[in-house]
Amino acid sequence: xxxxxxxxxxxxxxxxxxxxxxxxxxxxxxxxxxxxxxxxxxxxxxxxxxxxxxxxxxxxxxxxxxxxxxxxxxxxxxxxxxxxxxxxxxxxxxxxxxxxxxxxxxxxxxxxxxxxxxxxxxxxxxxxxxxxxxxxxxxxxxxxxxxxxxxxxxxxxxxxxxxxxxxxxxxxxxxxxxxxxxxxxxxxxxxxxxxxxxxxxxxxxxxxxxxxxxxxxxxxxxxxxxxxxxxxxxxxxxxxxxxxxxxxxxx
Amino acid sequence: xxxxxxxxxxxxxxxxxxxxxxxxxxxxxxxxxxxxxxxxxxxxxxxxxxxxxxxxxxxxxxxxxxxxxxxxxxxxxxxxxxxxxxxxxxxxxxxxxxxxxxxxxxxxxxxxxxxxxxxxxxxxxxxxxxxxxxxxxxxxxxxxxxxxxxxxxxxxxxxxxxxxxxxxxxxxxxxxxxxxxxxxxxxxxxxxxxxxxxxxxxxxxxxxxxxxxxxxxxxxxxxxxxxxxxxxxxxxxxxxxxxx
Ligand SMILES: Nc1ncnc2c1ncn2[C@@H]1O[C@H](COP(=O)(O)OP(=O)(O)OP(=O)(O)O)[C@@H](O)[C@H]1O
Ligand SMILES: [Mg+2]
Numbered sequence: 498x499x500x501x502x503x504x505x506x507x508x509x510x511x512x513x514x515x516x517x518x519x520x521x522x523x524x525x526x527x528x529x530x531x532x533x534x535x536x537x538x539x540x541x542x543x544x545x546x547x548x549x550x551x552x553x554x555x556x557x558x559x560x561x562x563x564x565x566x567x568x569x570x571x572x573x574x575x576x577x578x579x580x581x582x583x584x585x586x587x588x589x590x591x592x593x594x595x596x597x598x599x600x601x602x603x604x605x606x607x608x609x610x611x612x613x614x615x616x617x618x619x620x621x622x623x624x625x626x627x628x629x630x631x632x633x634x635x636x637x638x639x640x641x642x643x644x645x646x647x648x649x650x651x652x653x654x655x656x657x658x659x660x661x662x663x664x665x666x667x668x669x670x671x672x673x674x675x676x677x678x679x680x681x682x683x684x685x686x687x688x689x690x691x692x693x694x695x696x697x698x699x700x701x702x703x704x705x706x707x708x709x710x711x712x713x714x715x716x717x718x719x720x721x722x723x724x725x726x727x728x729x730x731x732x733x734x735x736x737x738x739x740x741x742x743x744x745x746x747x748x
Numbered sequence: 749x750x751x752x753x754x755x756x757x758x759x760x761x762x763x764x765x766x767x768x769x770x771x772x773x774x775x776x777x778x779x780x781x782x783x784x785x786x787x788x789x790x791x792x793x794x795x796x797x798x799x800x801x802x803x804x805x806x807x808x809x810x811x812x813x814x815x816x817x818x819x820x821x822x823x824x825x826x827x828x829x830x831x832x833x834x835x836x837x838x839x840x841x842x843x844x845x846x847x848x849x850x851x852x853x854x855x856x857x858x859x860x861x862x863x864x865x866x867x868x869x870x871x872x873x874x875x876x877x878x879x880x881x882x883x884x885x886x887x888x889x890x891x892x893x894x895x896x897x898x899x900x901x902x903x904x905x906x907x908x909x910x911x912x913x914x915x916x917x918x919x920x921x922x923x924x925x926x927x928x929x930x931x932x933x934x935x936x937x938x939x940x941x942x943x944x945x946x947x948x949x950x951x952x953x954x955x956x957x958x959x960x961x962x963x964x965x966x967x968x969x970x971x972x973x974x975x976x977x978x979x980x981x982x983x984x985x986x987x988x989x990x991x992x
Contacts, residue, residue: 636837637802640851641827641903645963650850654841732883733840 519689538618625660784959830900890921
């Protein structure tokens with residue numbers, strides 16, 4: 498029943514290079530969003546767990562950020578960044594130096610995905626920070642370390658280890674969510690599959706190829722994360738070997 | 749001049765008055781053991797010395813400086829005050845040596861090599877040099893507490909504060925920690941120790957301070973205090989601990 502399939506449209510050029518190019522775009526988007534959301538998420542989490550009375554407005558703002566971006570669908574956010582923000586001359590001007598490498602659609606997608614994922618990473622890390630026993634910060638402070646030094650050297654490494662299963666799941670979600678950017682015109686993997694389909698009418702082959710590439714990327718990522726988690730957690734909690742991120746297909 | 753001086757120190761959590769006007773001074777080189785029933789404010793008093801807690805009233809002077817004044821460089825003041833916690837609070841993601849080196853390297857900007865040498869000296873002093881590259885979770889409770897003492901000593905503090913350093917230990921490990929503390933007291937360190945180890949208090953303390961209800965109720969030489977406590981509360985407390 499499958500002999501009417503022609504896998505050559507995806508296994509041979511030009512289809513193959515279309516797909517590889519799309520996969521490369523998706524992968525860049527995923528990696529950059531993961532790095533970006535780790536940085537932003539960490540800063541947001543640090544802001545949210547701060548206790549200085551003077552930072553109360555900041556804490557309010559950050560909690561509004563987290564609630565807002567977790568409660569608006571990703572697609573709506575991407576459309577907003579792409580067709581809303583990037584319609585402004587100022588934003589286009591700021592992005593212009595990057596355009597030789599990345600299109601405005603790509604940048605809008607990256608921005609949207611990063612800001613969206615950061616909200617989740619921040620929450621995961623915040624609960625990680627709160628699971629680090631209070632005595633850890635106290636011991637560091639009692640030794641004369643300033644608050645930020647103590648956070649960086651003592652609390653954050655433990656918080657990351659504790660939160661990494663949850664953060665890893667967000668990384669995998671971010672990778673899967675890259676597929677949504679096609680809607681704003683990014684030439685990602687799904688977009689390229691669609692190109693192949695419209696040129697060859699081999700819809701099944703084109704989308705199956707996209708599916709397989711996504712599965713390979715996500716499973717590899719998930720295996721890598723599990724390895725990292727094991728390394729981090731066994732240091733602070735001997736015996737904690739089971740708390741790896743859920744496999745990519747379940748999360 | 750006393751190295752620690754409390755004058756009318758008050759501390760409350762909401763409506764709960766935990767410290768009710770504490771007057772207390774500790775001389776340089778003195779070993780003071782703080783006794784008192786649970787909830788009497790011993791930990792709170794100790795934690796006010798290096799501003800792990802803030803105070804609601806009164807003043808504290810530590811090494812000539814007020815830990816609760818905005819003008820004080822708190823990190824510098826804390827560097828001069830070692831604190832040993834009941835639950836050790838070692839950093840689980842660092843080796844024993846790294847635990848000891850952290851503050852000297854980050855706060856005093858000591859080179860890693862010099863900090864490591866000092867860490868090894870201190871581990872020698874607390875009797876576990878072979879554990880330098882172990883993780884805290886690989887150590888027994890008594891060994892962990894000795895590392896915590898070494899960590900506090902690494903900043904060359906003028907004062908050491910101990911909050912029930914042996915209360916979380918299995919009985920057979922209490923002695924090894926007390927021995928380190930006895931040795932430290934012998935070296936002339938100023939120490940304030942909250943403990944239920946009456947043997948340590950008798951043998952090592954220059955003075956026993958008995959607290960109850962957030963006040964210093966009695967302050968006397970150990971011989972005097974244990975032979976004939978002058979207040980009813982202290983007598984009752986001693987009766988109770990000696991019955992355990
Ligand atoms: N963060 C806090 N918030 C509210 N109440 C507190 C807090 N910390 C301590 N207390 C209360 O302050 C009182 C004194 O506590 P503290 O820990 O100083 O007593 P302690 O003498 O050290 O007792 P123990 O022997 O049980 O350690 C207790 O009633 C305690 O419940
Ligand atoms: Mg206590």
